[in-house]
Amino acid sequence: MIDTDALQAAFTLLAGSWQPWLVVIPGLLIGLFAGAIPGLQISMAMAVFLPLTLYMDFLSAMLFLTAIFTGGTFGSGIPAILMNIPGTSSAIATAFDGYPMARAGRHNEALGLSLGASSIGTAVGYGILLCLIAPLSTAVLKLGPSELFVVVLWGITLIALLSGKQLWKGLFAGAIGLLAGTVGMSAIGAIRGTMGIPDLLDGIPTVPAMIGLFAASELFSLSNQPYLVADEASRRVNFKKLMRGFTSAFRYPVVVLRGSLIGALVGAVPGVGSSVSNLVSYAETKRHDADPDSFGKGNPKGVLASESANSSSEGGSMVTLLALGIPGGGGTAVMLAAFSMHNITGGPRFIREQTDIVYAIILANFVQVLLLIIVGLLLLRVLAAVVKVPLRVLVPSVLMLAVLGAYGLTGTMAGPFTVLGFGALGWWMRRHGYSIPAIVIGLLLGGMTEGELIRTYQISGGDIAFLWNRPITLIMMALLFASLGLRPLLNRLQRWI
C-alpha cells in the first residue's frame, strides 16, 4: 500500500534541508489571517500569494500552499465561533454550536475544540491520502484518454452542480472556462482566438486570470461592505481555558474520527469539498447523538463534527488533485496552477515517478498539524482581534498586491491586464450567481480535455462503437448523468439540518 523506499526518500528529503520548512509558518499565518477575516476566501489568499512560489522549488511551493490551506480552514472557524459569521463556507456548521457556546461565555473552550478537531482532521485526511495515493495511482494509470475525458467532464459537472443554486449557470460557466482553456495554438498548430496578440499564443495566462477571477472579482464585490464586525469580537482569549478546550477535543474520538472520515470522503469529490463536508458531518453527528435537540444550542460535539470534517477535506481533495490531476475546488485549482508553474503535470505518472516528493508533501503536512497547534494557540488572541480589520483597508491593499504578483508572473503588462479583465468579468458573473470555481477549473483543464478527446478520436478512428469496448468510460458516463440528482439531495440535507 505504501512504497517504503519512497517513504524513506521522503524522510531524507525533508530532514536533509531546512529550506522547505521556512515557508510553512508564513503560509500558516497567511491562511489563518485570510480565514479569520470574513469575506476573504482561502483560495483568494492562495491565488494572491501564488506568484511567490515561482521563487521556491516545487516541494517548498506545495508546502507553502498547503500551509495556507490548513491555516485558512482553521482560521475560518474563529469568526464563526466569536461572531456567528463563518469566515468561509467551510465553517458554516461550526457557527451552529460554536456561537451559542461563545454567547454562553464558553468561547475559549469552543476555539480550543475547533483547534483540536482541525488538527486531528487534517492529520486523518493526510493519513488516508498517504495510504491510498500509491494504489490509486496504479488504478488511474489504467485509464485511457476516453476515461480521462469523461472524468474531467464529470468533475466539472459536479462543480457546476454544487457550487451554485442553478445547475445551468454552473454548466455555462464550466463550458466558458473549457473554451477559454483552448485559446491559443491547437494540437494541430491552428491559431485560435488570439486576436493577433502574441501573448495569447500559449493560451490565456491562467494564473493571472485565476487571480482576477478568485481575488480581484471578490474584492470588487466586497468594496462596498463596511466592518462586518462590531462589538462581539471583544471577547477575551484565555490560554488556560483554550488548552482545556483543545484537550477535550480528544474526549470525543468517535465524533472527531467520523467527521474526519466524512471530510476526507466528501472532500475527494470535485466541487463538494469542505463547504459541504462540514454540513454532512454535522448532520450525521446530530443524527447519531442521544440528545439531538441539544445541537444548535452550544453542544461541543457540533463544533468538533464541523471542524474535523472541513479540515480532513483538504487531504481528500488532494487525492483527486494528485491522482487525476483534477482540482476539486478553488484551493486545489491554485495548487494545480503551481504544478504547471514548475512544469509538473499532476496525475498518476507524476505520483509513480516522483513518489518521494508526493510522500514528502504528505509527511510535511503532519508536521504542519503540530505547527498549526503551536501557532494557533499562540496567535488566537491576535486572530480574535483581526476579524475586526476593516475591509476598506484590506480591499485596495490586496488588489494592489494581486496586480504586482501578476506582473511578477508574466514579466509583462499582460499579467496585470489579465487580472483587470478577468476581475471585472468575475465580478459581473458573481453578481448573477455564476460559479467562479467552475470557470477557473474549466480554464485550467480545457487544453487537457481537448487533448484527451483528440486522442480518443485518433485511437477509435471516429467510430463511436469503440466506446462499447470501454466499460469504464460507459460507467463514468452513467455516473455523470446520475450525479445530476445530487443537487436536490444537497438541498434536502440543508433543509434537514
Next chain:
Amino acid sequence: MLRRLDWSHLALLAFFAVVVGWYLFDTMQASRRIENLIFVVPLAGFALLLATIAAVRVVLDTHAPAPPVTEASAERETSVVAPLADTDEPDAIVVTSRAPLSGTTIALMFAFAVYVSAMDTIGFDIASVLFLGIALWIQGERRWLLLLAYTPLFALGAVWGFKKMLPYPMPTMLF
C-alpha cells in the same frame, strides 16, 4: 407588481454569446480539420444554447410577480455574509452573490483600471501609491494619518520588495 427586466444579466449573456460566436468562427477559419473542431464546436454550441435559454428565462422572469420585499430579504441583499444570529434558516448563511451595484464599487473598478493602464507609464511605485490612496478614499477611509503614512509605506514597500525579487525590470520612478 411585475419584476423589472434584468438588463445587466442580459448584457452578460449577450457578451458571452458574442465572444463564443466569434471564437467559433475564428476556430473554423483557422482550420476545418476535425481535430481542430471536435471539442470546440460542440462545446461552443452547448454554451450558445445555454445562453439562449438563459436569455429567454431572464425575459420571461419579468412576467413573474416580484417577491414581496421583507426586512429579511432586504438584509440579505445588502450583506455579503449574512449573520446567523437568531435564525434557524439554513439559507441565511449562504453568501449572497447579488450585492447591490454601488457607486463605490464602480469608482474602485475605474480607479483599478486606470492604475493598471498607467503603471507602465508613470512607474509602478507612483501608480501604486496613488491607487492605494485614492482607493482608500473611495472606500470611505478619512483618517489622515492612515492615508498619509500607511499608503506610501505599504505601496512603496510592496513595489520595492517585488522589484528586488523579480528577475526582469519593473518600471519605477523613485528607485
